[in-house]
Amino acid sequence: MSKGLLIVLSGPSGVGKGTVCTALRSRVPELVYSVSATTRSPRLGEVNGVNYFFKSREQFMDMIENDQLLEYAEYVGNYYGTPRDFVEETLATGRDIILEIEVQGALKVKEKFPDGIFVFLMPPSLDELKDRIQGRGTESQATIDHRMSVAVDEINLLQHYDYAVVNDEINLACERIQSIIIAEHCKVRK
Amino acid sequence: MSKGLLIVLSGPSGVGKGTVCTALRSRVPELVYSVSATTRSPRLGEVNGVNYFFKSREQFMDMIENDQLLEYAEYVGNYYGTPRDFVEETLATGRDIILEIEVQGALKVKEKFPDGIFVFLMPPSLDELKDRIQGRGTESQATIDHRMSVAVDEINLLQHYDYAVVNDEINLACERIQSIIIAEHCKVRK
Numbered sequence: 001m002s003k004g005l006l007i008v009l010s011g012p013s014g015v016g017k018g019t020v021c022t023a024l025r026s027r028v029p030e031l032v033y034s035v036s037a038t039t040r041s042p043r044l045g046e047v048n049g050v051n052y053f054f055k056s057r058e059q060f061m062d063m064i065e066n067d068q069l070l071e072y073a074e075y076v077g078n079y080y081g082t083p084r085d086f087v088e089e090t091l092a093t094g095r096d097i098i099l100e101i102e103v104q105g106a107l108k109v110k111e112k113f114p115d116g117i118f119v120f121l122m123p124p125s126l127d128e129l130k131d132r133i134q135g136r137g138t139e140s141q142a143t144i145d146h147r148m149s150v151a152v153d154e155i156n157l158l159q160h161y162d163y164a165v166v167n168d169e170i171n172l173a174c175e176r177i178q179s180i181i182i183a184e185h186c187k188v189r190k
Numbered sequence: 191m192s193k194g195l196l197i198v199l200s201g202p203s204g205v206g207k208g209t210v211c212t213a214l215r216s217r218v219p220e221l222v223y224s225v226s227a228t229t230r231s232p233r234l235g236e237v238n239g240v241n242y243f244f245k246s247r248e249q250f251m252d253m254i255e256n257d258q259l260l261e262y263a264e265y266v267g268n269y270y271g272t273p274r275d276f277v278e279e280t281l282a283t284g285r286d287i288i289l290e291i292e293v294q295g296a297l298k299v300k301e302k303f304p305d306g307i308f309v310f311l312m313p314p315s316l317d318e319l320k321d322r323i324q325g326r327g328t329e330s331q332a333t334i335d336h337r338m339s340v341a342v343d344e345i346n347l348l349q350h351y352d353y354a355v356v357n358d359e360i361n362l363a364c365e366r367i368q369s370i371i372i373a374e375h376c377k378v379r380k
Contacts, residue, residue, distance in 0.1 A: 120378070159380060162377065162378060163373065163376040163377055163378060165376050175372070176372055176373075176376055179368070179369035179370075179372035179373045179376075180369075180372075180373040180376060182365070182369035182373075183353065183366075183369045183370040184373070186309075186353040186355050186366055186369075186370060187354075188310070188348060188349065188353060188354050
């Protein structure tokens with residue numbers, strides 16, 4: 001039995017990572033989804049081990065200390081991270097696992113897991129990305145400009161990734177990622 | 191426009207390279223087929239530039255001398271080779287080109303064209319390969335043993351290839367090769 005692959009799906013904020021990841025999971029049900037650990041409280045309907053691994057702040061600090069997270073970050077007062085055990089146990093059973101994560105987090109995962117397949121989801125164009133960022137709501141021009149400049153900085157990190165997949169259409173993006181997974185399984189490891 | 195890819199499809203004798211290549215070309219009509227040059231005479235119905243580029247011995251020797259062949263070999267008194275110009279002109283227009291070739295020839299192509307995508311078609315098992323080699327006709331046991339030992343030597347050259355595709359079923363093998371082509375087009379070139 002060959003080992004599974006860790007597929008890291010990343011890309012700038014607003015590019016549609018979440019949507020593509022959800023569509024991909026429904027097309028490829030055998031693809032395991034990397035469940036994050038978090039210190040935030042469960043919301044109504046969220047299930048421990050499915051949506052998140054819910055942890056106390058103390059438990060989370062222990063995980064950091066014992067190098068049990070491939071990456072972590074603080075966001076609005078709560079911690080979020082990728083448990084290493086869950087990823088490694090899945091791979092050991094020969095199953096592939098997908099991790100959807102923002103660009104900085106992906107680069108941290110790469111340090112600890114250089115054998116991962118790093119896929120960067122690209123907007124069809126910067127204009128398109130701007131439309132998507134603007135279309136989200138009623139943000140100020142300053143906020144939109146800031147988010148665009150962050151996105152451009154993130155796109156400049158593309159060189160650290162293995163693959164660039166244009167998200168022009170969800171089905172096409174999914175097909176490209178499925179092709180990448182099939183091709184990686186055919187790769188001759190040297 | 192991005193440059194096209196040279197896909198080199200190889201594998202041991204008897205593995206089904208020709209069948210898979212034909213099936214792939216009918217599934218992917220935009221994939222250009224690398225036409226070989228040869229000094230042998232055209233057979234009934236063969237068209238110059240479609241089945242082969244038919245050359246005189248003198249023309250062929252000139253091509254060798256002027257480094258116009260990515261590889262060549264003599265077989266039963268005739269020369270066969272892969273014209274470099276046809277490959278390079280196709281790639282320059284952004285189209286992908288597939289070259290179906292035996293293992294030694296593929297390794298020669300790799301020396302001159304390291305950017306090619308080298309795909310090794312594998313038999314599902316050695317027993318299966320033996321069945322296919324035996325199934326071809328009425329060859330002697332000595333011939334079959336010799337061909338099997340050549341095939342095993344060829345399989346040991348797998349390490350020089352980028353991808354190994356198992357030819358368990360033609361449609362599956364074609365899908366894997368199509369996935370490899372899609373994935374390679376998504377690759378971030380560093």
